[in-house]
Amino acid sequence: MAATRxxxxxxxxxxxxxxxxxxxxxxxxxxxxxxxRLGLTAxxxxxxxxxxxxxxxWSTRETDALxxxxxxxxxxxxxxxxxRTELAVRRKLNTLGLTDEDLRTDLTLEQVAELVGRSATxxxxxxxxxxxxxxxxxxxxxxxxxxxxxxxDADRSRVDWTLADVDTLWGLGRGEWGISEETAKSLRRxxxx
Numbered sequence: 269m270a271a272t273r274x275x276x277x278x279x280x281x282x283x284x285x286x287x288x289x290x291x292x293x294x295x296x297x298x299x300x301x302x303x304x305r306l307g308l309t310a311x312x313x314x315x316x317x318x319x320x321x322x323x324x325x326w327s328t329r330e331t332d333a334l335x336x337x338x339x340x341x342x343x344x345x346x347x348x349x350x351x352r353t354e355l356a357v358r359r360k361l362n363t364l365g366l367t368d369e370d371l372r373t374d375l376t377l378e379q380v381a382e383l384v385g386r387s388a389t390x391x392x393x394x395x396x397x398x399x400x401x402x403x404x405x406x407x408x409x410x411x412x413x414x415x416x417x418x419x420x421d422a423d424r425s426r427v428d429w430t431l432a433d434v435d436t437l438w439g440l441g442r443g444e445w446g447i448s449e450e451t452a453k454s455l456r457r458x459x460x461x
Contacts, residue, residue, distance in 0.1 A: 292306075334357070334361060334364065385431030385433075
């Protein structure tokens, strides 16, 4: 008999087998475990398994975390932190129109200095004292927006409000960088109470 190539021929599953696969899929068992338990091939289980499992809806908190940290943290790390698969994170970023590479770009020291109205020397002192987190890329300091927000929130007197880009910093201080519009609106409502 000649060896067959490619995908194995699928045997027709009974209705009881389909129901068993769907039940075990909803319980959270993977394709391999279901196929071992029921004595079927992975190819037989795969089609029923896909239809039986529905993706968990994304919460506002999860979506906000994606918006905030997509450029800072890779999809694998975001997936671990959010309890999702890497594929789910990539798909959600795509549906949001965001790319993990360029969404949350880091800021140069000069950009941070302009935002907070301070000199680059002042910022370097805070970096050296480990008050402001930064990393060196191609010989220059780079600061993530979330780190800048934490630094400003820790002590608002670090900002020279007369020279700072107040509109941009105000959004940063309220936490509006990287969060959804609904959350930003609810934060504004809470502030006005």
